[in-house]
Amino acid sequence: MTHPMLRIQPVSDDLYEVSDLEIRAFSSLRIWVYDLEATGLDTTRERVTQIAGLPIEGGKILEEEAFVQLVHPGEGVEISKEVEELTGITLEKLKDAPPFPDAWRDCQAAARGSAFWIGQSVFEFDIPLLETELARHGLPTTLPATLDSVVLATALLGEPEGRWSTSALIQRFQVNIEGLRRHDALDDVKILARILLPMMQIIREDHDDRVFLPPDRPLSIKRHPPVKA
Amino acid sequence: MMKLEFEREVAAARKAARAAGEIIARHCQTDRESWDKAEDSPVTRADLEANEAICAVLHESFPEDAILSEETRDAPGRLDAERLWIIDPLDGTKEFIQGIPEFAVSIGLALGGEPVLGVVYQPLTRECYWGCRGAGTYLDDAPTQVSGVGRLDQAVVLSSRSELSRGQMDPYKELFKEVRPLGSVALKLALVAAGRADFWISAAPKSEWDVCGGDLLLREAGGTFVTLATGPRRYNQADVLLQPLMAAGPQRLVDAFRERSASR
Numbered sequence: 001m002t003h004p005m006l007r008i009q010p011v012s013d014d015l016y017e018v019s020d021l022e023i024r025a026f027s028s029l030r031i032w033v034y035d036l037e038a039t040g041l042d043t044t045r046e047r048v049t050q051i052a053g054l055p056i057e058g059g060k061i062l063e064e065e066a067f068v069q070l071v072h073p074g075e076g077v078e079i080s081k082e083v084e085e086l087t088g089i090t091l092e093k094l095k096d097a098p099p100f101p102d103a104w105r106d107c108q109a110a111a112r113g114s115a116f117w118i119g120q121s122v123f124e125f126d127i128p129l130l131e132t133e134l135a136r137h138g139l140p141t142t143l144p145a146t147l148d149s150v151v152l153a154t155a156l157l158g159e160p161e162g163r164w165s166t167s168a169l170i171q172r173f174q175v176n177i178e179g180l181r182r183h184d185a186l187d188d189v190k191i192l193a194r195i196l197l198p199m200m201q202i203i204r205e206d207h208d209d210r211v212f213l214p215p216d217r218p219l220s221i222k223r224h225p226p227v228k229a
Numbered sequence: 230m231m232k233l234e235f236e237r238e239v240a241a242a243r244k245a246a247r248a249a250g251e252i253i254a255r256h257c258q259t260d261r262e263s264w265d266k267a268e269d270s271p272v273t274r275a276d277l278e279a280n281e282a283i284c285a286v287l288h289e290s291f292p293e294d295a296i297l298s299e300e301t302r303d304a305p306g307r308l309d310a311e312r313l314w315i316i317d318p319l320d321g322t323k324e325f326i327q328g329i330p331e332f333a334v335s336i337g338l339a340l341g342g343e344p345v346l347g348v349v350y351q352p353l354t355r356e357c358y359w360g361c362r363g364a365g366t367y368l369d370d371a372p373t374q375v376s377g378v379g380r381l382d383q384a385v386v387l388s389s390r391s392e393l394s395r396g397q398m399d400p401y402k403e404l405f406k407e408v409r410p411l412g413s414v415a416l417k418l419a420l421v422a423a424g425r426a427d428f429w430i431s432a433a434p435k436s437e438w439d440v441c442g443g444d445l446l447l448r449e450a451g452g453t454f455v456t457l458a459t460g461p462r463r464y465n466q467a468d469v470l471l472q473p474l475m476a477a478g479p480q481r482l483v484d485a486f487r488e489r490s491a492s493r
Contacts, residue, residue: 004331004411005425007385020385022425024369025355112328113258115353142390142410144329 003116003145008123009218016123017218018151023116023211027200030057032114032144034107035188036126037087039079043128047073048100049089051107052185054193055114059200061193067110068186070097087183101137104130108144116145120166120192123148124224149192149199154221155213156202163222166191173198235338235346235361237290242314242336242348243359245286249279249318249334250352257325257353272319272326276300279318283336287314294338297469299438305467313339313465315441321413323391330354331412333419337441339464347445349419358419358446366422366450373423375452375479381405381489384427384482387417397432404489418443421478422450428478430486437462437469443477453480457487 006021023029034053040046054066072094073079084090097103111117119126127146134141153164160168166188170177175194180187203209213219233239256275280300287296295310297303299317307313314336319325321332330353338346345362358373360366366373378384381404388398390410402408409426411417414435420426422443441464444454454477455461462471474490476483 004409005420007407023354029354108328113254113353115330142327142329145331 003147005145006147006213007215007218011220014223015220016223017220019213019218020215021211021213023147024209026209026211027059027204028209029115030055030113031196032111032117033189033193033196034111034117034119034122034126035185035192036119036129037089037183037185038083038129039073039077040083041125043125043132045132046129047071047077048103048129048133049073049079049087049094050185051103052189053107053111053117054186054189055111056193056196056200059197059204061190061197063190065110066186066189067107069103069106070094071103072097072099074099088181099137100133101139104133104139111144114144116147117143118147118149118152118192118196120149120188121224122146123151123221148221149196151219151221152199152211155211155219156199156207159220159222163224166195169195233361233364235364238338238346239348239359239361241286241290242338242346243350243357245283246334246336246348246350246357248282248286250350250355252278252282253319253325253332253334254352257328272322275325276319276322279334280316283316283318283334297438297465299436303469308465308467310465311341315339315438315464317415317436317438320415320439324412329412331416333413333416335415335438335442337438337443337445337464339441342463342465344441344445344448344464347442347449349415349442349446351416358423360422360446360449362445362449364449366446368423373450375422375447375450376424376427378427378479379481381428381482381485384478385409386428386430387411387420387426388430389414389417389433392431392433398430401430401432401486401490404486414439415443418454418477419446422446422452424450428482428486429476431475432473434473435471435475437464437466437471440471440475447477452478453483455483457490 007019009017037050038046048071052068055062131141150164253275294312295307296314317335320335324331334350336348349358384405386405386408388408417429421429447454457474476486
């Protein structure tokens, strides 16, 4: 599930549209920023290998309440060399990690009390991947209300030349990422949280602290570029 | 804003809902360990403490009024009361337990069985939907109206997760543009009253405390709430259960749904 009051409409292989969302008092809310790492990018068959999240509340990043957990992907699951190099996560590191259901339960518990969740490219990757994992383990596929920071960035900053990737947002807001490692779930969450703070300032100062996507004027979002086979 | 017929009651109900909401939000963030205890779990404590907070505010302001609450033992004396507060301190318990932020505090006031005030408060977004007879419905300070959508096949409908998963919505799903699952009956009714969704239907029994506050919000937002068999609810009945089917939203959608559902 995405945010229950948000409508998503696929348009083409390159675009989807979102509409019909209103979040008020945005910067005062407790928001759970999250990220997943996985064995690959195919959300229909890959496995989650790491889950991380932390809350932002009242415009402050609460790093002391951060959650991070490696996840055992299941017996017989492989991780390619490319993915190992990208994430730094090897099967050896995962051998004593809990299975997905335990890690997911703990993440939900850590996120409890948040008005909604937010993540980067979650509508295209994290949410379908989570739904696959939940279904695989016979768990209810009910997910918390979730927003995609790509959608939020497009709503606030307009359509970029490419798409509002993490790199583009880091550059746009001159976010300091020193000491943080991309594609480590917790560090990615910290980076996104630092990106969200100036976005929240824009929402507060220029949009009356409200995010509003009208039902009749959908916002076009460029999809993530196709993954090379 | 115009002078409200129930100004004191609105102020007390909003204050009570906020107080309950703070308690609920605090319990919501409790450590996971305590969620595993069957007894004295945060959900039980949140429900009971929120109920106490609401009853304390209402009793202080209106000591003569009767109260019907999901969390208080029903007192038969309420059937003779002219004024009855109808309360669900935590509607959407399943979502609360799962950490899904779709739960709400619901407070209604019925006068001679007719709803005259409604407050639905969402603790985590801190949004307050409220209204009273003759004054309209508001989301915080902004007036709201039900949706202008006039056809079922253009309507976004809110429904309960459990009714969807049990297949109770299957006979009706194809009538609508989209059916969205959402927790808390009171919250769903408030969202429809605010025009944030077009319509609500339910195929499972509900209690007066689930719907009284939302019913008033719908009436004052230009919509209606009905059980299809008996029409609008007269509250403060001995049997607090309302029987399905139920629908809420703009009158023309309710009429169209009544007609279409009769043939199913």
